[in-house]
Amino acid sequence: MKKLILVPKEVTAIPVEAEVISPTVIAGRTLDEVQRLNVYQGKVKLTLADHFDVTGEVAETPAEQIIVVDGDAPHVKYMGAAMDAGRLVVKGDAGMHTGSQMAGGELTVEGSAADWAGAEMKGGVLRIDGDARHLLGAAYRGSSEGMTGGCIVVGGGVGSEAASFMRRGMIVVKGDTAPFTGVHMNGGEILVFGRAGKRLGAQAKGNGGFMACFGGVEELLPTYMYDTTYSPTFMRLYLRQLAETLNVEEALRYLDKPLKRYRGDLAVGGNAEILIAEP
């Protein structure tokens, strides 16, 4: 693996659009070419080197490339967008659309991520150690295809409408979720270890998708029906996998906890499941 280091020169109020910060874009170029890649600030077109000190090595292929953004970059949008291999580590906060449409590889944000992180994600793993803001892993306006694959693990809490129009893939939230998580969900898995916010799974059709809440729920919609309290075997699989492959240790605490099963959203004739761990 070859490592390229980008140090943000300053945090600006006007955001910088830098979809070029991606192993997929960078690999195979010379360092000089990388420095001259275009980024945009408002209507002004600049180069990567205008905003970052760029050092390190460039790999031949994306899979061998690690990019480290060494510092806070809450103003930098689209980092890792559409990346399909390799690794990107942001050692601080990340701006909007981080990892949106990513298809593979591993993206880690050690701080928090702004809105639309992992939006329309197709594959790979996105870790956000801090909080994620609104519309995490969501669909674009008007689209009914949100996340279609991959996995997002958030260490903190998430904002509104996480996983909207989710089709496949998994979102794990260690902290709390805001309202409308899993809205219009049509497949995929959401596991919340903090407290789940209101209107979870609103308009969800289900299609095999479930939302599991291990840290309590603020309130459920009246259009979710309680079915039973049980310990479905399948959840054990998820919890063990979370602990083993994604280092979500707290998962193991819930292996034997019975779950309350709710089904809905009846308003759309859905059969999505909400599973809530008994305290």
Added chain:
Amino acid sequence: MSKLKVTLVSGRTAQQGIGLEEGKTSDNYVKSVNHVQLCPEDAAKMKLKEGDAVSVETRHGSVVVNWRPSKELEGGMVFFPYGPWANQVYGYETEGTGTPIFKGIEATVAPTKGKVKSIEELVKSLGGDRK
């Protein structure tokens, strides 16, 4: 003097519409928006008299305004006509939608000795002193 926990609702009123067409600096406009409406029972709880000012506070900010009784309101609900005074107590979080919340906000209302700002003072307090 007691604080009252309320739900704050803002909205349009015909008076405000009529006033703004006269001009935002007109008395009619200012009067139509520099007050809150309370149900008489809530006003009584706070021992408010006609002409008293009240302070309205939310987690986003506070403002001093006049008050008027409204029989249509139930206890615990306060109506604040849209306008520069109401804006002092709203947050700007849009949760990725572009639209802040203007209705159904937790607030407290309390009698105050404070003074209701004029429109000029209000604009100035927001940083607008170019004139």
Added chain:
Amino acid sequence: MEVSFKLNGVEIEDTFAEGFGMWGTRLIITAASRKWANTAAAEMTGFATSVIACDCEAGVEAEIPPEESLDGRPGTAVMVFGFSAKKLATALLNRLGQCVLTCPTTAVFNGLPEEMADAMIDVGKSVRFFGDGYQVKMRMGDGWEARQRFWRIPVMEGEFLVEEKVGAKKAVAGGNFLVMGETEAATLEASERAIEAIHSVPYVITPFPGGLCRSGSKVGSTYAFLRASTNTPFCPAIKHSLKDSQVPEGVNSVLEVILNGLDEPSVKKAMGVGIEAATKVEGVKWITAVNFGGKLGKYQLHLKDCVGGS
């Protein structure tokens, strides 16, 4: 008995067991407790000794400790063999449906990973309909780990979880050897030891009762309507009633150990450890194997190789 060699003082005939090809599969049944995992496994592998008259041959391969199973519960690995992939699938589905789906708390996982398998049997394709429209397809690990697909089927007790596809492989059946002893007791004990040893070898089962077959069998019979009959040459009680008895002197009881495995090395290894274990029992005289001169199957599992390899 012209050629033989000795192991632990027991004569081992230098012959071969004649194995033949079958399709085998392996799955892991887990349950809330060991008891129920074993119950389901026993039920599922019942009446599955020989394809002569059963739909398949099946047996328990091993017990899986909780920490090694996918869901962290006690599990039992079961193997099922059939004459073709299709027949295997049919038998498997019938048995899953009747014996495991019905058994409290069980779940079924593939025990033969795709990379080892020659084909994948789509179990979910038919089992899921038991859910009557309420079955849920569970997609695990999209884009994050290896993709796995399961079906969740509501049942009265809770939920039955079954992996959508299980691996199947061209396998080897008909591994065997005969334990011949002075007494019935010695023969039985030696055979039991052999079975115990065999079960330490992965991917092998012994489909007969307790792993043993006392009747043996030979192809055909004096009765025209019977496809198989007792293995007369090895029956001590009629030793002198027939010309070609193969019961050596001093042998008064014979038991056949029969095993199937996923591949030839496993079967051989299992035979080897089995024979080794049997020879350690006092009173065991001879060990040999059954073959049909290469007419039945393509695998010639020479005892010498098996023992040498163990």
Added chain:
Amino acid sequence: MKDIIVKGGYVYDPLSGVDGERMDIHLSAGKVVEEVPERDAKVIDAKGKTVMPGGVDIHSHIAGSKINLGRLLRPEDHRKDPVPRSKHTRGGVGYSCPSTFVTGYRYAQMGYTSVMEAAMPPIGARHVHEELNDTPIIDKAAFTLFGNNYFTLKYVREGDKEKLKAFMAWLLKVTKGYAVKIVNPGGVENWKWGRNVDGLDGNVEGFDVTPRQVVTMLAEANEELGLPHTIHLHCNNLGIPGNWETTVDTMDAVAGVKPTKGRKNTVHVVHCQFNALDGDSWMTLKSGASKVAKYVNAHPHVTLDMGQVIFTDTTTMTGDGPWQFRLHGLTGNKWVNSDVEMEAGAGVVPYTFKKNNPANAIQWGIGLEIALMVKDPWRVYMTTDHPNGGPFIYYPKVLAWLMSRKARTDTMLESNKAVMKKTSLAGNYREYTFNEVAIVTRAATAKVLGFKDKGHLGVGADADVSVYDVDPSKWRPSQYAEIERAFRLASYTIKGGEVVVKDGEVTSTPLGSTYWVKAETPPELEQELVKELEADFKKYYTVSFRNYPVEDAYLPTQRVVKAQGGVWK
């Protein structure tokens, strides 16, 4: 503006009887002329290239509330086709619901210079014209919706054809419309109660008339008014398997209508593919193209356009509200409905035509079958019913299918087998010639629309010319990709004597004209009509009668076409 000579190209001008001859076209002052002096003219070298009159699209949805609802509904569609601004052009978005500017640019880039907006609700006419004014380069016209208009239905019920004619003339005038558009006659009125009309002889609620009566009387009135175009008809039962029968019945219902002077046809049936379905359900769907084509071949009063399906994600939009609700139910896709008081309605639903979907594959086949089985190219026109069958940017693909059996076969092989079994396309060997392409994309459409100065390159024609980079003397049907390439981005498009596209890029963006039709009405009759209209307006409309007509301010570049040979009692 400099004179232009388009020199040495292979010219296809079917209306003038020119079929691939190498000749020069001279343009001056916005018109085709006999000759201009070469030394003062801009000479365009068209050697080895194909020269045709500017394309004329007879049926498209490019302006007004319906397409704009489509635009509003589909940010996800726009996002995949952003169009940056350039020195000469505005930015915008493309794909299935392009922004107005991009609509103009992209049509011009394909060599099209005139496009008809096929459905204008009268009360929304201002909206249509505002958008047309923001649609650069191309000439335009909009067809006013009549088939479910309260007054149409009222006069049909009363059997008052003279009043109906007066109303038609009036409504075309106040909406600045060009033709009489009918969408699912009676069905949209019934949809106001959430129902559809039951075929050609079903009951239109509240009026007790049938679609048959509505269509017949509108067709008769249309011809008696002498309007330049026939009625422009979207039949009942669109999108319902088995509807070929309704379609043929509808055509036959107007068989007895006497055409106006100078033409033989009395009805144009739009996007025929959607109305040529056979079978009882989507499961048993098969092609009804041969049945429709058989009727058309035997009856000269009918013209058609294809409504060709493209395998892509698109946005369906029609004035046929009940059909759109049905489609929403079939697909579960998001649904916009927009009812228009007293006169019309509309629906918008995104849809993806998929190759592996048997019904879609059959639909794809039907469109082409119709174009290939109707023998007379002057009566069947190339459209995709943009964006219903697919976005107009795919026209070159449709041309490739028409001109190359290999192109069709290659697509068929990638598609669901149903297209082989349930249509006769595989057995059809016809391949369009360049001349036939010129007919179905410009000459015939201009002619049936009644545009005297369009669709040809005779002296006096509008100087609308397209030059395509394909040498017809060398081209073979197996090279169908060449056709797609050449027709996607014209070498030159000349509009009104000005080069607007060069090498596929827009170089200039003049505002084209908007055409509308004026039909004279006897003054007393018009007065009487207006009195009646005004009374009903007061009762039933929410806009005042005075505010209904579109003001001249909305037509900065209007061209008025007078109806000829009107007959009044």
Added chain:
Amino acid sequence: MTVFTDVVCPFCGCLCDDLEVTVEDGHVKGVKNACGISRSKFLNHEKNRLEAPTVDGVEVPLEKAVDAAADILSTSMRPLVYGLSSTECVAIAKAVELAELAGGVVDNTSSVCHGPTILALQQVGESKTTLGEVKNRADLVIFWGSNPSQAHLRHIIRYSGMAKGRFIPNGRKDRYIVAVDIRKTGTTRLADEYVKVEPNRDFELLQALRAAVRGHELLAESVAGVPREKVTELAERMKTAKFGIVFFGLGLTQSEGRHMNIDAAVGLVAELNNHTKFLLTPMRGHYNVGGANTVTTWQTGYPYAVDFSRGYPRYNPGEYTSIDMLARGEADSALVIASDPVSTFPAGVVRNLAKIPVVTLDHKVTPTTMLSKVVIPVATAGVEAEGTAYRMDGVPLRLSKLVEPREGVHSDAEVLEMMIKRMGGRAY
């Protein structure tokens, strides 16, 4: 004295077009048929007018103000163009063009009112109608989170409540009116039934209604403060109406849930179309906010929150909406047209607006003009300038020019055109 009839009112989304305005000596003297607000608009349009163009509070000639404005927009990296809901469509088109030229963001007031309605439409669609069908057919009218008695004063009379039509010959008597609100209002008083919903709980009630329409029995005793029986009863009433309509307002879009409230309402209405005819229509506030969305959509594909920084339009409410741009301190200049964000935006955002150069085109003094660097007085559209406006239901109407603006005062469109020219536009 001139009497103009059938004048279109440029105040609210009702766009009443039956006004009679009397003009004498170039001044409006009287208005008939108008509501109180409309009357105020016509009669007071000359009061509190901006006197002259100013830069930094200093009066300057118009050209200088235009120059200053153009300079601000050209030199800033991230200009924001905002407003547009109270002007006519040519001005809106020019504003979009200007934003494109400046590589900035163009947004309109729908981002703080019915933006959520548009977001919902983009998610699930919308089933609407022009108001005439309501007048002619609606036997069940539901006002949900909307209060026409204060905001759309003639709506109930002209279109929805009292209006007589083809199948509603007796007007009010032939209709059943339901008002859903969190508090009593003039509208709830007028309704046959008032459904009191708890604040921020509309979503739950809408979902419960839809589930009830689908035939599900609710387990909860009450939803959003409404007893279960009442939910079922209302669902039944909706299913059995001949023609139902929901008019919803900012009670849904500006409370918790925002666009999801509309999403739920749209879903409920779509569901009801399996049983009967049911539609919904947003109560648009400003008279041409519909036009702002409509024009921006046909020009760019998107209705508001459009960013041109990359040379082509991009759309994302929450990112390119004015409130968010200002809250993040992202906009480094602003052009405000026909709007008063200082009076309508939360104070925290206004503080940021006060930090950047603002150019404002308005006819009157407003808090926004008070903190603007450049102020250019313009003619009042619909009184002093003509043009198109789109009614709340999408019907376009022509605004009239009744009187001449004061000398030297131009329409929004004209001033914007000057700025475009000054910035080197119109290469097309």
